[in-house]
Amino acid sequence: MMPMLSAITPPPVPALPPMLDLLGIAVFALTGALVAARLRQTFVTVAFFALVTGVGGGSVRDLLIGAPVFWIQDPLVAPVCFAVALIAWFTPVRWWEGKLLEWADALGLATYAVFGTIKALAxxxxxxxxxxxxxxxxxVGGIVRDVLAGxxxxxxxxxxxxxAAALSAALAGLGIALGLSAQLTWAIAVFAGFTMRGAAIHWSIALPGHAGAPED
Amino acid sequence: MMPMLSAITPPPVPALPPMLDLLGIAVFALTGALVAARLRQTFVTVAFFALVTGVGGGSVRDLLIGAPVFWIQDPLVAPVCFAVALIAWFTPVRWWEGKLLEWADALGLATYAVFGTIKALAxxxxxxxxxxxxxxxxxVGGIVRDVLAGxxxxxxxxxxxxxAAALSAALAGLGIALGLSAQLTWAIAVFAGFTMRGAAIHWSIALPGHAGAPED
Amino acid sequence: MMPMLSAITPPPVPALPPMLDLLGIAVFALTGALVAARLRQTFVTVAFFALVTGVGGGSVRDLLIGAPVFWIQDPLVAPVCFAVALIAWFTPVRWWEGKLLEWADALGLATYAVFGTIKALAxxxxxxxxxxxxxxxxxVGGIVRDVLAGxxxxxxxxxxxxxAAALSAALAGLGIALGLSAQLTWAIAVFAGFTMRGAAIHWSIALPGHAGAPED
Known part of the structure; x- marks a missing residue:
C-alpha cells in the first residue's frame, strides 16, 4: 500500500515556468558550490553545499507549511544541483567572480521570495x-550554507x-491581499526586490544597524 | 481542492490560555531580538531573530511529532514576533538588561517544557x-538563536x-504517567523547573561538567 | 479522535534487524556524547548530543520524504540514546579513544547510508x-553535532x-535500479563504503580538495 502522503493533492500554486525554476535553483546551488570550492573542499562537499544552498530555503518552507518537499519527488532538481557541483568543480573559480553571478543571485532571491509567499498563501x-x-x-539556503562553512x-x-527578500515577499503578500492580478503582483514584487538588491550590489548600500547596548 | 493536511484533526491538547501563550512566545522572541540588537544588526535581522527564537522550539517539536506547525495557521503568533522586534528596535537595549527579562524567560522555559511534553503525549x-x-x-529556539549569532x-x-527544562519536562511526563490531574501536573512541573532556573539565576548555580579526557 | 498521521501506512521498508539498528544508533550517539564530554559539558548536554547525533540524520531524512519520524513512536530509541549518555558520563573518556569506536562508526555510516537510500526508494x-x-x-547527525559543538x-x-557514505548510498541506489536482490545490494553497498572509510582510517587517506581561488 502506498503511503497516504502521496494522496495529498496540493492546491494549485501559480508555478514558475519549469526552466526558470531550475535556473533559479542552479544559481543558488552555484553560490553554495563556490563557497565550498573557495574553502578548498573536496568534490563531495562541494556537491553537498550545492544541494543545501539550492533547495534549503524551499525545503524549510515546505516542511513548515505541511507541503510535500518540492524537490524530493522531482526527477530534475537533485540532478541539476549535482551538475552544478560538477561545473563548479571543473571550471576556474575566477570565472564566477564577476558581478554576473551576484546579479543572477539577486534575481533568484527576489523571484523565490515572491514564489514562496504565493505558495504559502495557496x-x-x-x-x-x-x-x-x-x-x-x-x-535560508544561504544562511545554512554560511553556518556550515563557518x-x-x-x-x-x-x-x-x-x-530585499522581505520587500519582495511583503509586496507579493500585499498584492494578493489587495486582489491584484497574479501577473501584476509577480512583476511588481520581483522588480522591487531585485532593484533594491541590485542597488545594494552597485552602490554597496547597507541598512543602519542597531546602536547596540551603551557599554558594548 | 484543499490539501489533506487541513483534514488532520489534532487531538485535544491541554492548551495554555491564549494570552499566556502569546506572552511566552513574546518573551522568547524578545531575547532573540536583543541578541541581534546587541550585535548591531539591522531591523530585518532583529525581526528574523525574534521569529526564530520565539517559534523555533515549538516548530521543531511539531515537525518531529507530525503535528501541523503551530504558528503557521495562527493569525497572531507571527505578528506578535514582529511587534516584539519593533519594540526591541525602538527602545534602549538597557531597558531590558535587568533581571526581569531573565526571570520571564525562566518562566517561559519551564512553561513550554511542560506544554511541549504534554502536547507530545497527546x-x-x-x-x-x-x-x-x-x-x-x-x-531549541535559543540554541538556533545562538548558533546563528555565532x-x-x-x-x-x-x-x-x-x-531546568529537562526537570520540568520529566516531571510533566511523570505526572501524566502516574495519573495525576492535569492541573496538579502543570503546577508541580512548572514550579520545579522555574525554581531551579531561578536559583541558577540568583546564585549562579552551575552543574559540574565532565572532567574531559586526561590529555585535554 | 486520533490524528490522521497514525493512519499513514508506511510502505514495507527492508528493515535492519532491530538489535543491529539500535546498535548503530548507539554508536552514533556515543560519538556525540563523547564530543560533549571532551568539551567538559554537563550530563544534560551530553545526553542532548547523544540524541541529536544518534537520530539527527534519520530525522531529517524522514521529514524530507514525508515519513513519520522513525524514533518518535519507537519505545526504545530515545531510551537507548539516554543510556549511552549515562555510559559516556560514568566511564573514562580514554576507554573510547582507541580505534574500535572509529571502526564501529564506519560500519554504522555505511549501514545507515544504505538503509536511508532504500527507505527513500521504498x-x-x-x-x-x-x-x-x-x-x-x-x-547529518555528525554535522549537527559538530556545528553545535562549534x-x-x-x-x-x-x-x-x-x-564513504556517498559511495554506499550510490551503490545501493544502483543495485536497486539494476534489479539486484536486496541481500546482494546491501552486502555490496555496505562493504564498499565500510572498506573506503576503513582505508581512510587506517592510512589517513584524504580526497584532494579544490584548489580554491587564485588570490586566496
Missing amino acids: WGVPTVAAIMMGVITGC QPSILMRPELYVT | WGVPTVAAIMMGVITGC QPSILMRPELYVT | WGVPTVAAIMMGVITGC QPSILMRPELYVT
Missing part, C-alpha cells in the same frame, strides 16, 4: 506568516540581502 | 521521547538552563 | 534524491567520511 497560510515563508524561501552569514551582514 | 508519543519534545520546545549556545554553558 | 523517491537521503541519514564539521574535513 496552502492557506495567513498573510504575515506567508510573507515570512517567502523570506525563508529566498534566504563564515558570517548573510543574515548578519548589514548589506541589503534579507531586506 | 499526539501519542511515548513518555521518554515526549520528555525530549518538552526539552526541545523550551530550548555565540556559545545555551546548550554549551554549564548554567542550569537546559537542565 | 517511499517513492527517485534514485538521485534517494541517494542524497542515504548520505543525509549517514552524515568544531570544524566532518563535512569540511578532507577525510573520506561523507564520501
Whole structure:
C-alpha cells in the first residue's frame, strides 16, 4: 500500500515556468558550490553545499507549511544541483567572480521570495506568516550554507540581502491581499526586490544597524 | 481542492490560555531580538531573530511529532514576533538588561517544557521521547538563536538552563504517567523547573561538567 | 479522535534487524556524547548530543520524504540514546579513544547510508534524491553535532567520511535500479563504503580538495 502522503493533492500554486525554476535553483546551488570550492573542499562537499544552498530555503518552507518537499519527488532538481557541483568543480573559480553571478543571485532571491509567499498563501497560510515563508524561501539556503562553512552569514551582514527578500515577499503578500492580478503582483514584487538588491550590489548600500547596548 | 493536511484533526491538547501563550512566545522572541540588537544588526535581522527564537522550539517539536506547525495557521503568533522586534528596535537595549527579562524567560522555559511534553503525549508519543519534545520546545529556539549569532549556545554553558527544562519536562511526563490531574501536573512541573532556573539565576548555580579526557 | 498521521501506512521498508539498528544508533550517539564530554559539558548536554547525533540524520531524512519520524513512536530509541549518555558520563573518556569506536562508526555510516537510500526508494523517491537521503541519514547527525559543538564539521574535513557514505548510498541506489536482490545490494553497498572509510582510517587517506581561488 502506498503511503497516504502521496494522496495529498496540493492546491494549485501559480508555478514558475519549469526552466526558470531550475535556473533559479542552479544559481543558488552555484553560490553554495563556490563557497565550498573557495574553502578548498573536496568534490563531495562541494556537491553537498550545492544541494543545501539550492533547495534549503524551499525545503524549510515546505516542511513548515505541511507541503510535500518540492524537490524530493522531482526527477530534475537533485540532478541539476549535482551538475552544478560538477561545473563548479571543473571550471576556474575566477570565472564566477564577476558581478554576473551576484546579479543572477539577486534575481533568484527576489523571484523565490515572491514564489514562496504565493505558495504559502495557496496552502492557506495567513498573510504575515506567508510573507515570512517567502523570506525563508529566498534566504535560508544561504544562511545554512554560511553556518556550515563557518563564515558570517548573510543574515548578519548589514548589506541589503534579507531586506530585499522581505520587500519582495511583503509586496507579493500585499498584492494578493489587495486582489491584484497574479501577473501584476509577480512583476511588481520581483522588480522591487531585485532593484533594491541590485542597488545594494552597485552602490554597496547597507541598512543602519542597531546602536547596540551603551557599554558594548 | 484543499490539501489533506487541513483534514488532520489534532487531538485535544491541554492548551495554555491564549494570552499566556502569546506572552511566552513574546518573551522568547524578545531575547532573540536583543541578541541581534546587541550585535548591531539591522531591523530585518532583529525581526528574523525574534521569529526564530520565539517559534523555533515549538516548530521543531511539531515537525518531529507530525503535528501541523503551530504558528503557521495562527493569525497572531507571527505578528506578535514582529511587534516584539519593533519594540526591541525602538527602545534602549538597557531597558531590558535587568533581571526581569531573565526571570520571564525562566518562566517561559519551564512553561513550554511542560506544554511541549504534554502536547507530545497527546499526539501519542511515548513518555521518554515526549520528555525530549518538552526539552526541545523550551530550548531549541535559543540554541538556533545562538548558533546563528555565532555565540556559545545555551546548550554549551554549564548554567542550569537546559537542565531546568529537562526537570520540568520529566516531571510533566511523570505526572501524566502516574495519573495525576492535569492541573496538579502543570503546577508541580512548572514550579520545579522555574525554581531551579531561578536559583541558577540568583546564585549562579552551575552543574559540574565532565572532567574531559586526561590529555585535554 | 486520533490524528490522521497514525493512519499513514508506511510502505514495507527492508528493515535492519532491530538489535543491529539500535546498535548503530548507539554508536552514533556515543560519538556525540563523547564530543560533549571532551568539551567538559554537563550530563544534560551530553545526553542532548547523544540524541541529536544518534537520530539527527534519520530525522531529517524522514521529514524530507514525508515519513513519520522513525524514533518518535519507537519505545526504545530515545531510551537507548539516554543510556549511552549515562555510559559516556560514568566511564573514562580514554576507554573510547582507541580505534574500535572509529571502526564501529564506519560500519554504522555505511549501514545507515544504505538503509536511508532504500527507505527513500521504498517511499517513492527517485534514485538521485534517494541517494542524497542515504548520505543525509549517514552524515547529518555528525554535522549537527559538530556545528553545535562549534568544531570544524566532518563535512569540511578532507577525510573520506561523507564520501564513504556517498559511495554506499550510490551503490545501493544502483543495485536497486539494476534489479539486484536486496541481500546482494546491501552486502555490496555496505562493504564498499565500510572498506573506503576503513582505508581512510587506517592510512589517513584524504580526497584532494579544490584548489580554491587564485588570490586566496
